[in-house]
Amino acid sequence: MSDKSPNPKRRLTVLDHLRGFFIIVIILDHLGRWPSLFGLITGKGLLWVTAAEGFVIISGLLVGYVRGFKNRALPLIDVSIKLWRRAILLFICSIIASIIYTAIFWYAPVIGGLPAMPIDKGEWSELIFKIFTFQYTYMWVHFLTLYALFLAASPLAIWLMRINKSWLVVAISLVVFTIGRCTNIESLQWQALFFIPSVAGYHLEAIQSYWKKLGTSTQAIVKGTFLSVTIITILLSVWFTFYADQASALTIDVNLLFDRENIGITSLRVLLALTWFTGFLFFFQTIEGWLRRHLDWLLMPFGARSLSAYIVHGVVIVLISLTTYASDSIIINTFLGVVCILAVWGLLKSPLVQKTIPA
Helix, strand or coil: CCCCCCCHHHHHHHHHHHHHHHHHHHHHHHHCCCCCCCHHHHHHHCCCCCHHHHHHHHHHHHHHHHHHHHCCCCCHHHHHHHHHHHHHHHHHHHHHHHHHHHHHHHHCCCCCCCCCCCCCCCCHHHHHHHHHCCCCCCHHHHHHHHHHHHHHHHHHHHHHHHCCCHHHHHHHHHHHHHHHHHHCCHHHHHCHHHHHHHHHHHCHHHHHHHHHHCCHHHHHHHHHHHHHHHHHHHHHHHHHHHCCCCCCCCHHHHHHHCCCCCCCCCHHHHHHHHHHHHHHHHHHHHCHHHHHHHCHHHHHHHHHCHHHHHHHHHHHHHHHHHHCCCCCCHHHHHHHHHHHHHHHHHHHHCHHHHHHCCC
16 A cells, blocks of 8 residues: 555554554543543544554454465464464453453552443452453453454464455455344454454555556545545544534434444444544555654554553553542643553563563
8 A cells, every 4th residue: 555665564664653553542542531632632532433443453454464464375273373372362361451450440549540340349250250251351451352352263264365265254254243233242243343454464465566556646546535534534523522512413313323332333333444544544654754753662662562552551550540630630631641651661661561461
């Protein structure tokens, strides 16, 4: 998707920058100190599409590219073992983190507030049962369980792509998504945002070759269309989310189309998530030089070690909640957002985190 010849290192740098941006937005939303200037960037996690969808999309894209396309010469069993080991490791991290964060929520003298949870204080047997039956994961590491499930199922998708049945991966994903909507099973819904991009990841170099053959005018039209649709729908989402009283009487119906308040996702939200992701990808490619010069120091550590950041960011949020009261000051909350991001950035540089926490 670059006007110039494909360069794997350059392309993955763009993806790392984008993934770093997504994880930073997720962390700020989890911190939840509003009002804050960061709300202008994150949308407080309330828009029709959030950074969580982008994080899932880019994860599927990279699994399709790295484990699918780049490892296509390896025996499928070897690739499968790597994916299953990774899935088990992430699920173990999810279990440990969920237990620790839940215990903190139950017993720590938190003065700044933490997210509510559906399990009563001290109900350890219920907690363990729900964790191991995939019914509960603490919200700060919620994606780990989903990611582990998707990784565990990835060998089947990779096998189908290897035998030139990529279309079947998409078809199965859409069928499973429909089942998930009917049964309200979250993982069956979110998998569409992982496996459909994984197909794009598997064919990424072919897509880039095709893109390079297009004329500059066609490329400009495609880029302009995605960027325009992304900007317009983001502004509409902001309007219908934060200015509902000033919007039309259809506000509730429009928001329901994207299922913003429900843990599940509608087909329109999936489509919009894929559109926004493409728009953001084009935008990040356009400003890549600027990002390299000014924000590489910040985005690259978060992008290259996104799962580490996702796992440990709760530690920083807990410390902030233990030491500061919730405030209505936009200055204080913005400052705490900066402190949170820089503290997680520092943890990512820590040898202990780099040695013990999955990247």
